[in-house]
Amino acid sequence: xxxxxxxxxxxxxKYPMVQAPMAGIGTTALAGTVSECxxxxxxxxxxxxxxxxxxxxxxLREITDAPFNLNFFAHSEPDNYHQVDSVLIxxxxxxxxxxxxxxxxxPLSAENTSFTEEKLKAVLEIKPKVISFHFGLPDTxxxxxxxxxxxxxxxxxxxVDEAVYLxxxxxxxxxxxxxxxxxxxGSFKVDNSDAGIGTMALVPxxxxxxxxxxxxxxxxxxxxGIAAAMLLGASGVQMGSAFxxxxxxxxxxxxxxxxxxxxxxxxxLTRGFSGRPARAQQNLYTRSFxxxxxxxxxxxxxxxxxEPLIDVSTANGDDKYxxxxxxxxxxxxxxxxxxxxxxxxxxxxxKLLNR
Amino acid sequence: xxxxxxxxxxxxxKYPMVQAPMAGIGTTALAGTVSECxxxxxxxxxxxxxxxxxxxxxxLREITDAPFNLNFFAHSEPDNYHQVDSVLIxxxxxxxxxxxxxxxxxPLSAENTSFTEEKLKAVLEIKPKVISFHFGLPDTxxxxxxxxxxxxxxxxxxxVDEAVYLxxxxxxxxxxxxxxxxxxxGSFKVDNSDAGIGTMALVPxxxxxxxxxxxxxxxxxxxxGIAAAMLLGASGVQMGSAFxxxxxxxxxxxxxxxxxxxxxxxxxLTRGFSGRPARAQQNLYTRSFxxxxxxxxxxxxxxxxxEPLIDVSTANGDDKYxxxxxxxxxxxxxxxxxxxxxxxxxxxxxKLLNR
Numbered sequence: 012x013x014x015x016x017x018x019x020x021x022x023x024x025k026y027p028m029v030q031a032p033m034a035g036i037g038t039t040a041l042a043g044t045v046s047e048c049x050x051x052x053x054x055x056x057x058x059x060x061x062x063x064x065x066x067x068x069x070x071l072r073e074i075t076d077a078p079f080n081l082n083f084f085a086h087s088e089p090d091n092y093h094q095v096d097s098v099l100i101x102x103x104x105x106x107x108x109x110x111x112x113x114x115x116x117x118p119l120s121a122e123n124t125s126f127t128e129e130k131l132k133a134v135l136e137i138k139p140k141v142i143s144f145h146f147g148l149p150d151t152x153x154x155x156x157x158x159x160x161x162x163x164x165x166x167x168x169x170x171v172d173e174a175v176y177l178x179x180x181x182x183x184x185x186x187x188x189x190x191x192x193x194x195x196x197g198s199f200k201v202d203n204s205d206a207g208i209g210t211m212a213l214v215p216x217x218x219x220x221x222x223x224x225x226x227x228x229x230x231x232x233x234x235x236g237i238a239a240a241m242l243l244g245a246s247g248v249q250m251g252s253a254f255x256x257x258x259x260x261x262x263x264x265x266x267x268x269x270x271x272x273x274x275x276x277x278x279x280l281t282r283g284f285s286g287r288p289a290r291a292q293q294n295l296y297t298r299s300f301x302x303x304x305x306x307x308x309x310x311x312x313x314x315x316x317x318e319p320l321i322d323v324s325t326a327n328g329d330d331k332y333x334x335x336x337x338x339x340x341x342x343x344x345x346x347x348x349x350x351x352x353x354x355x356x357x358x359x360x361x362k363l364l365n366r
Numbered sequence: 367x368x369x370x371x372x373x374x375x376x377x378x379x380k381y382p383m384v385q386a387p388m389a390g391i392g393t394t395a396l397a398g399t400v401s402e403c404x405x406x407x408x409x410x411x412x413x414x415x416x417x418x419x420x421x422x423x424x425x426l427r428e429i430t431d432a433p434f435n436l437n438f439f440a441h442s443e444p445d446n447y448h449q450v451d452s453v454l455i456x457x458x459x460x461x462x463x464x465x466x467x468x469x470x471x472x473p474l475s476a477e478n479t480s481f482t483e484e485k486l487k488a489v490l491e492i493k494p495k496v497i498s499f500h501f502g503l504p505d506t507x508x509x510x511x512x513x514x515x516x517x518x519x520x521x522x523x524x525x526v527d528e529a530v531y532l533x534x535x536x537x538x539x540x541x542x543x544x545x546x547x548x549x550x551x552g553s554f555k556v557d558n559s560d561a562g563i564g565t566m567a568l569v570p571x572x573x574x575x576x577x578x579x580x581x582x583x584x585x586x587x588x589x590x591g592i593a594a595a596m597l598l599g600a601s602g603v604q605m606g607s608a609f610x611x612x613x614x615x616x617x618x619x620x621x622x623x624x625x626x627x628x629x630x631x632x633x634x635l636t637r638g639f640s641g642r643p644a645r646a647q648q649n650l651y652t653r654s655f656x657x658x659x660x661x662x663x664x665x666x667x668x669x670x671x672x673e674p675l676i677d678v679s680t681a682n683g684d685d686k687y688x689x690x691x692x693x694x695x696x697x698x699x700x701x702x703x704x705x706x707x708x709x710x711x712x713x714x715x716x717k718l719l720n721r
Contacts, residue, residue, distance in 0.1 A: 212585035
């Protein structure tokens with residue numbers, strides 16, 4: 012069967028399919044159901060406090076005994092708390108004034124979204140079957156500790172070089188994240204060097220250069236995408252936007268509407284929300300950042316400028332400044348409960364690959 | 367067999383595979399061999415004179431009796447012969463001065479690369495099995511005349527809307543050109559509206575919205591890509607960069623070296639060469655256009671600024687200003703003669719799809 016792969020064997024799931032962690036969007040109801048259905052459910056934990064981490068794991072384990080994945084961001088500390096580019100101020104001041112919002116003051120502050128020592132300690136106690144990282148990896152001490160507790164380590168790569176680096180650091184599988192993917196690009200560096208490699212091109216080129224199992228991500232929305240990714244040489248797939256149509260995700264109404272009406276042309280990569288490139292619905296807010304030649308506060312400091320405006324759109328239920336992350340194949344979502352959606356996916360791939 | 371599709375039946379080839387037309391790069395030796403091997407060989411004819419068109423068809427018919435495709439650009443006349451943005455002049459003057467080149471003078475001039483009445487007349491006499499268009503379609507009078515002579519009409523689409531428009535205009539098949547593809551984007555409009563849809567996301571979304579056969583293009587470099595595209599719902603594939611490794615292509619040495627050493631991260635979309643977005647190797651020249659907020663001369667007038675510098679690199683055999691078009695999966699090329707390369711491709715897909 013197509014679904015017996017080195018990856019499904021490694022993580023001990025029936026299907027070699029990962030539900031993408033979607034920090035701030037995903038729910039334990041979704042991840043738990045997905046894991047219970049034989050896929051790898053994931054929780055985006057980057058923005059969680061330590062008590063929330065324990066709660067999340069507890070809730071997941073009430074739903075399922077199956078393996079799940081906790082996802083974290085591995086990023087360096089922002090270094091520009093005190094400097095703000097005057098062009099950024101000029102760009103955002105009219106929007107702040109229009110909504111009578113106080114303009115953020117330096118020094119900027121942000122929640123610590125990196126993989127701190129206290130989060131590591133919690134994960135070592137929780138012992139998830141899988142932990143995955145985005146933006147690169149934490150230090151060797153953390154990786155060794157996780158391995159010693161039996162956690163499998165996954166990380167995203169957006170280029171062949173990043174994949175080769177991850178293999179050298181000893182991860183267990185690589186998520187090849189193509190240009191089409193919604194949410195944050197996993198690219199290690201934030202500069203102008205991102206070539207934006209599409210999934211169709213990225214997967215076989217990574218597969219050829221590493222020995223590890225490769226999970227294809229980006230633009231995979233239904234059974235056709237899963238089957239295609241497997242034939243590209245992937246050992247599994249990761250899907251995010253496809254699950255945004257599931258009622259378990261519990262999206263705010265404006266976001267749910269955006270997903271129901273999604274078009275392939277809706278989204279753009281923007282640094283305007285967090286400081287790092289993320290694929291989100293293009294709107295009034297992201298259009299102000301089309302020319303990104305000016306320097307933005309580093310991830311995640313930029314949220315201090317975007318969040319007050321995001322809140323305006325949330326309150327009004329509109330899209331103007333909304334932070335609606337999704338990928339280029341989001342239109343393929345079915346709007347079905349997760350279990351039913353997954354059953355349909357598996358049937359589609361069975362038909363395509365077991366002829 | 368996977369290769370019996372509505373598309374291979376329509377164009378009467380053994381395999382549902384198109385060798386991409388590569389204006390200025392492809393050769394009759396390549397296209398003729400490809401057609402003789404049972405695929406659809408193509409010639410990029412946009413820059414040819416009428417006598418060259420007749421010569422090309424004659425040479426192809428000496429090599430093969432099989433169907434071939436003649437490709438043309440359908441674009442409106444440039445409207446800015448007389449205006450040149452001062453930022454463009456500032457950007458390029460240092461490069462022109464460095465190489466003691468005379469700076470191009472307004473009014474700009476350009477060869478007529480659009481599908482003129484005299485080119486139409488020649489094609490109606492040549493009667494190729496297939497004619498394909500890029501950047502949109504010519505007028506209804508031309509399409510009707512081509513249909514009356516029995517020519518099948520293909521055209522590229524980079525979005526669902528473009529594909530739906532092409533279907534309404536009565537084309538016979540749609541080339542779904544993904545973000546990964548080398549060379550010119552087929553997008554109809556040149557503005558900031560291109561969302562850059564990757565092949566993995568684009569193909570199924572177009573397949574769901576049109577009844578016509580869809581040919582997947584972009585990032586398809588070997589049997590894995592072909593098999594994947596077929597499972598996405600495509601009725602065929604188009605491959606360009608993969609054929610740039612074939613000796614029949616007869617690339618200049620620096621270009622051939624670039625293809626041999628290609629990395630997935632090499633290329634960027636740039637308007638700096640022709641005025642329209644094209645995926646080319648990033649170099650000193652393309653980097654000067656990273657900020658493309660200033661207005662460039664319309665396609666193909668911009669060539670008047672790029673060609674003198676391209677010629678410098680051609681003479682020096684270097685990459686600095688070179689016009690090396692290729693896609694994100696060019697590294698998968700095998701450097702084999704076309705017939706041998708094609709035989710290998712077919713074997714790979716047979717193994718992947720006929721299990």
